[in-house]
Amino acid sequence: GAGVSQSPRYKVAKRGQDVALRCDPISGHVSLFWYQQALGQGPEFLTYFQNEAQLDKSGLPSDRFFAERPEGSVSTLKIQRTQQEDSAVYLCASSAYLGTGFSPLHFGNGTRLTVT
Amino acid sequence: SQQGEEDPQALSIQEGENATMNCSYKTSINNLQWYRQNSGRGLVHLILIRSNEREKHSGRLRVTLDTSKKSSSLLITASRAADTASYFCARSANNLFFGTGTRLTVIP
Numbered sequence: 442g443a444g445v446s447q448s449p450r451y452k453v454a455k456r457g458q459d460v461a462l463r464c465d466p467i468s469g470h471v472s473l474f475w476y477q478q479a480l481g482q483g484p485e486f487l488t489y490f491q492n493e494a495q496l497d498k499s500g501l502p503s504d505r506f507f508a509e510r511p512e513g514s515v516s517t518l519k520i521q522r523t524q525q526e527d528s529a530v531y532l533c534a535s536s537a538y539l540g541t542g543f544s545p546l547h548f549g550n551g552t553r554l555t556v557t
Numbered sequence: 558s559q560q561g562e563e564d565p566q567a568l569s570i571q572e573g574e575n576a577t578m579n580c581s582y583k584t585s586i587n588n589l590q591w592y593r594q595n596s597g598r599g600l601v602h603l604i605l606i607r608s609n610e611r612e613k614h615s616g617r618l619r620v621t622l623d624t625s626k627k628s629s630s631l632l633i634t635a636s637r638a639a640d641t642a643s644y645f646c647a648r649s650a651n652n653l654f655f656g657t658g659t660r661l662t663v664i665p
Contacts, residue, residue, distance in 0.1 A: 445599070474653065476655070482657065482658070483645055483655040483656055483657045483658045484600070484645070484655045485655075486652060486653070486654055486655075489652060489653075497651075497652055532599055532600070534599075534600075542586070542587025542588040542607070542608075542649040542650065543587075543588075543590075543649045543653050544605075545590060545602035545605055546590075546592075546600070546602060546647075546653065547602070548599030548600045548601070549599050550597075550598055550599045551598075551599055
């Protein structure tokens with residue numbers, strides 16, 4: 442399909458393990474966002490790419506979180522030494538970029554991470 | 558949350574009634590966007606209103622924006638059971654931040 446694809450859909454990790462979450466954005470979309478969503482809460486911004494450049498990573502909760510988008514398309518969010526508080530749904534979204542402000546985001550269905 | 562709040566947090570109405578959700582934000586914006594999220598799914602874009610617009614319509618949706626009060630509202634008219642979902646506003650400037658959401662339940 443032509444939508445944003447995230448994998449895996451579900452991930453269970455033991456505390457201390459490393460995980461990698463993948464996002465395939467819509468082809469040609471310049472902007473790519475990662476959000477973290479706890480149960481019953483709104484999406485919390487993690488990081489934002491424009492093409493391959495990571496323009497804002499101020500939302501990453503700790504240095505255990507790392508994101509990359511080396512060729513300006515697929516992106517990976519990596520969490521090292523997972524902790525229980527990392528349990529959440531991780532949402533990826535992509536969009537074209539307007540001259541001022543962002544155009545509507547297209548979201549994937551998310552990866553639900555459970556750390557046991 | 559990151560610079561945005563919706564109220565009420567939860568809203569329960571009968572099918573056919575109108576639903577109004579409000580969004581407040583703290584800093585200047587280029588545009589404001591509303592999204593809907595069904596349980597277990599990603600968010601779906603509903604409507605975008607630019608900072609120089611005051612009102613916008615799309616089908617049964619009506620959005621208003623008051624930049625002097627830093628607030629927006631989303632009105633869903635003639636609600637249906639299928640409108641049951643969480644609704645979020647997102648402030649767009651040099652980033653895109655979401656509010657806390659309103660959980661809408663439409664009772665058939």
